[in-house]
Amino acid sequence: xxxxxxxxxxxxxxxxxxxxxxxxxxxxxxxxxxxxxxxxxxxxxxxxxxxxxxxxxxxxxxxxxxxxxxxxxxxxxxxxxxxxxxxxxxxxxxxxxxxxxxxxxxxxxxxxxxxxxxxxxxxxxxxxxxxxxxxxxxxxxxxxxxxxxxxxxxxxxxxxxxxxxxxxxxxxxxxxxxxxxxxxxxxxxxxxxxxxxxxxxxxxxxxxxxxxxxxxxxxxxxxxxxxxxxxxxxxxxxxxxxxxxxxxxxxxxxxxxxxxxxxxxxxxxxxxxxxxxxxxxxxxxxxxxxxxxxxxxxxxxxxxxxxxxxxxxxxxxxxxxxxxxxxxxxxxxxxxxxxxxxxxxxxxxxxxxxxxxxxxxxxxxxxxxxxxxxxxxxxxxxxxxxx
Ligand code: GLA
Numbered sequence: 163x164x165x166x167x168x169x170x171x172x173x174x175x176x177x178x179x180x181x182x183x184x185x186x187x188x189x190x191x192x193x194x195x196x197x198x199x200x201x202x203x204x205x206x207x208x209x210x211x212x213x214x215x216x217x218x219x220x221x222x223x224x225x226x227x228x229x230x231x232x233x234x235x236x237x238x239x240x241x242x243x244x245x246x247x248x249x250x251x252x253x254x255x256x257x258x259x260x261x262x263x264x265x266x267x268x269x270x271x272x273x274x275x276x277x278x279x280x281x282x283x284x285x286x287x288x289x290x291x292x293x294x295x296x297x298x299x300x301x302x303x304x305x306x307x308x309x310x311x312x313x314x315x316x317x318x319x320x321x322x323x324x325x326x327x328x329x330x331x332x333x334x335x336x337x338x339x340x341x342x343x344x345x346x347x348x349x350x351x352x353x354x355x356x357x358x359x360x361x362x363x364x365x366x367x368x369x370x371x372x373x374x375x376x377x378x379x380x381x382x383x384x385x386x387x388x389x390x391x392x393x394x395x396x397x398x399x400x401x402x403x404x405x406x407x408x409x410x411x412x413x414x415x416x417x418x419x420x421x422x423x424x425x426x427x428x429x430x431x432x433x434x435x436x437x438x439x440x441x442x443x444x445x446x447x448x449x450x451x452x453x454x455x456x457x458x459x460x461x462x463x464x465x466x467x468x469x470x471x472x473x474x475x476x477x478x479x480x481x482x483x484x485x486x487x488x489x490x491x492x493x494x495x496x497x498x499x500x501x502x503x504x505x506x507x508x509x510x511x512x513x514x515x516x517x518x519x520x521x522x523x524x525x526x527x528x529x530x531x532x533x534x535x536x537x538x539x540x541x542x543x544x545x546x547x548x549x
Pocket of ligand 1 (some may be wrong): 194195199332333334335484500502
């Protein structure tokens with residue numbers, strides 16, 4: 163990989179200088195969905211697929227970006243002193259946004275750089291190809307220019323870029339999961355405090371199978387911001403009755419006692435999801451730590467039902483994948499993962515039933531939806547690194 167990247171880099175940007183190569187993973191969230199901007203818990207892990215980069219600093223103050231996934235767009239250029247979102251810069255707005263965000267946070271980027279990317283995460287799949295390129299860019303900057311931030315701040319810089327430069331009001335989960343990833347572990351993160359714990363993922367003969375709807379997300383981002391606004395409004399209504407900082411501060415009983423403070427039934431459903439999903443995530447991690455994989459699987463499925471009925475972010479494609487998966491033998495649990503509205507679902511499947519799952523769910527989904535899903539039997543990887 164390293165040699166391939168270096169060769170391509172030299173072909174695009176010319177030979178010479180100190181060319182360095184890097185990798186940052188994608189992520190899958192096992193449980194704890196739409197809780198990260200509600201002060202709740204999440205439980206994601208890094209994958210072994212991700213984004214590669216080759217980079218070299220230059221002395222002309224220009225930024226030159228090239229992606230092997232979008233070769234038709236050629237080299238996209240920007241000035242390090244004048245970074246603004248430009249629609250025509252397409253994917254390069256992500257690394258541009260991160261460089262902008264690092265400078266906003268007071269870090270100095272004294273030179274320009276030439277950087278080439280190659281991603282192995284399918285775009286729009288909900289496996290965080292955008293957070294992966296963000297965290298990777300932050301990591302490259304830190305390494306090339308000796309910046310002093312740690313990996314948590316690297317994640318925060320990525321989130322800041324996404325919020326303020328790209329305009330998606332996401333939480334911290336994706337960037338954190340990628341920046342802090344650890345092989346064979348998932349990250350139990352309290353998004354209210356950023357306290358986290360690495361939990362070994364021992365699945366007792368089960369595999370994590372990701373099922374991609376292959377539905378391209380369209381309205382997803384605006385719906386995402388809409389859900390977030392609904393939760394904020396529900397929180398403001400609850401605050402008239404109870405002293406809380408976020409929905410994550412409530413447990414089921416407390417929510418039941420105060421939910422009538424939320425005037426609209428829709429907002430009540432949204433808030434219920436946020437509260438119950440947080441509690442479910444805490445219980446699921448307990449189950450995994452106790453070796454109760456069956457219970458972990460049941461909680462995953464309960465998470466999907468809540469995202470479908472109360473949060474309403476699934477849609478026909480994800481619901482079809484999940485219900486078909488659950489009707490197969492050896493499937494302990496299944497749920498959508500990420501923002502929803504398309505993208506991927508994640509399932510927990512007994513090793514010997516994985517082939518059966520792939521063929522049966524593939525066939526039924528294709529018949530129902532009109533095009534085929536894709537399956538990935540994944541391993542849990544670690545965070546960003548220099549190759
Ligand atoms: C997207 C966002 C995350 C998180 C999930 C939903 O992946 O980027 O911050 O909110 O959706 O859990």
